[in-house]
Amino acid sequence: MTAGDGAPRQETIFTMEATPIKFGPGASADTGWELKRLGAERVMVVSDSGVIAAGITDKVRERIEAEGIETVVFDKVHVEPTAGSLQQAADFALDGEFDGFVGIGGGSSMDTAKVADLVSTHPAEIMDYVNPPVGEGRKPPSPLKPLVMVPTTAGTGSEATSVAVLDIPDQRLKTGISHRYLRPHQGIVDPDLTRSLPKAVTASCGLDVVCHAAESFISRPYDTRDRPESPDDRPPYQGSNPISDLWSAKALELGGRYLRRAVENPDDLEARGFMMLGASLAGVGFGSAGVHIPHACSYPIAAIKHEYQPEGYDVDEPLTPHGYSVIVTAPAAFRFTYQGDPDKHHKVAELLTGKPVEDGDENTLPDVLVDLMSQVGAPRGVRELGYEEDEIDDIVDGAMKQQRLLVIAPAEVGPNELAGIVRESMENW
Numbered sequence: 001m002t003a004g005d006g007a008p009r010q011e012t013i014f015t016m017e018a019t020p021i022k023f024g025p026g027a028s029a030d031t032g033w034e035l036k037r038l039g040a041e042r043v044m045v046v047s048d049s050g051v052i053a054a055g056i057t058d059k060v061r062e063r064i065e066a067e068g069i070e071t072v073v074f075d076k077v078h079v080e081p082t083a084g085s086l087q088q089a090a091d092f093a094l095d096g097e098f099d100g101f102v103g104i105g106g107g108s109s110m111d112t113a114k115v116a117d118l119v120s121t122h123p124a125e126i127m128d129y130v131n132p133p134v135g136e137g138r139k140p141p142s143p144l145k146p147l148v149m150v151p152t153t154a155g156t157g158s159e160a161t162s163v164a165v166l167d168i169p170d171q172r173l174k175t176g177i178s179h180r181y182l183r184p185h186q187g188i189v190d191p192d193l194t195r196s197l198p199k200a201v202t203a204s205c206g207l208d209v210v211c212h213a214a215e216s217f218i219s220r221p222y223d224t225r226d227r228p229e230s231p232d233d234r235p236p237y238q239g240s241n242p243i244s245d246l247w248s249a250k251a252l253e254l255g256g257r258y259l260r261r262a263v264e265n266p267d268d269l270e271a272r273g274f275m276m277l278g279a280s281l282a283g284v285g286f287g288s289a290g291v292h293i294p295h296a297c298s299y300p301i302a303a304i305k306h307e308y309q310p311e312g313y314d315v316d317e318p319l320t321p322h323g324y325s326v327i328v329t330a331p332a333a334f335r336f337t338y339q340g341d342p343d344k345h346h347k348v349a350e351l352l353t354g355k356p357v358e359d360g361d362e363n364t365l366p367d368v369l370v371d372l373m374s375q376v377g378a379p380r381g382v383r384e385l386g387y388e389e390d391e392i393d394d395i396v397d398g399a400m401k402q403q404r405l406l407v408i409a410p411a412e413v414g415p416n417e418l419a420g421i422v423r424e425s426m427e428n429w
């Protein structure tokens with residue numbers, strides 16, 4: 001875009017929005033109080049079978065009903081939701097005539113609750129709301145009904161973001177629905193709820209947190225974008241800005257300090273608590289700035305093949321946990337983006353290790369990430385997730401569809417660059 005004199009008009013504005021978060025051991029007991037405050041009387045509780053079996057859903061539900069609020073549980077959450085599974089939740093929401101929504105669980109339950117609320121408030125086909133070019137990118141015309149999130153994993157940060165991620169199986173890709181109205185009205189983060197998680201879930205979710213924070217911290221600064229014609233066209237992912245950097249930096253510090261401990265000892269409540277806090281902080285940071293190359297590659301990596309058998313995951317079919325699909329390309333992606341802003345890459349390495357970087361180069365941050373990955377038991381690379389070299393092009397095609405993410409990478413990235421990154425990521429060590 002150009003101004004009248006032909007000079008480009010740069011963006012000069014960034015927006016800071018954050019979900020109100022209530023944090024601390026025992027916080028989930030306030031779920032009913034928060035819903036009442038928001039005016040809900042009949043709520044749809046969205047949860048997956050694992051969380052229900054662990055007794056967590058019922059515990060929170062009791063506290064909601066104690067406030068005189070009616071609850072109905074939807075337990076058909078698909079781990080890694082699909083357009084079909086979200087449609088099922090949306091139909092349930094439309095039939096149930098709810099005036100409030102609660103997601104209790106990991107990202108899949110929370111994202112399903114977001115979409116159930118969206119379709120219940122503004123009925124339409126799921127694909128109408130999905131980000132273009134895959135869907136129509138329709139915008140909800142007004143705010144949604146009260147939406148409260150109670151995460152039970154320290155990962156997605158979905159309680160703090162305006163995005164719901166979904167699989168489109170017939171197109172073998174993952175994409176999202178993103179709009180500021182999908183941002184929950186309240187997040188309730190209770191470290192006591194994560195006690196029962198297996199090690200691999202803690203590791204994968206924690207690595208996702210680290211990537212959210214690192215990608216947003218080094219994303220292309222908001223003021224290097226063109227300024228949109230209308231505030232309506234300002235993207236939810238704005239690029240890094242002085243406020244998102246604060247959230248992302250703190251999340252990196254917590255991830256570097258506590259992830260190894262949380263994975264090693266499931267009873268280390270202090271480490272688990274700080275990882276949950278880190279997940280929410282990173283959610284605010286990336287909800288504002290955005291994520292780019294590792295997340296763009298993660299969607300096809302998780303969607304094309306379902307061969308990986310993660311240890312400790314309670315699922316019937318093989319699946320690639322989101323955090324693992326993201327972290328495998330992160331070292332190579334950050335080696336590539338180093339040229340965009342070397343100082344910020346060094347800073348990420350410093351925050352993760354707690355030590356100053358001397359004589360840093362493009363390998364400094366990738367080396368720090370590879371250390372962390374190997375110590376928490378992550379897969380070594382893309383090959384371990386089921387891919388061979390001749391399948392790199394399929395991953396690149398899928399990643400190229402995530403233009404919404406790729407445009408905020410701090411270095412120009414096209415198919416050749418992505419192919420190079422995925423090739424380097426076949427084995428990270």
Ligand SMILES: [Fe+2]
Pocket residue numbers: 156208212295322326
């Ligand atoms: Fe993520």
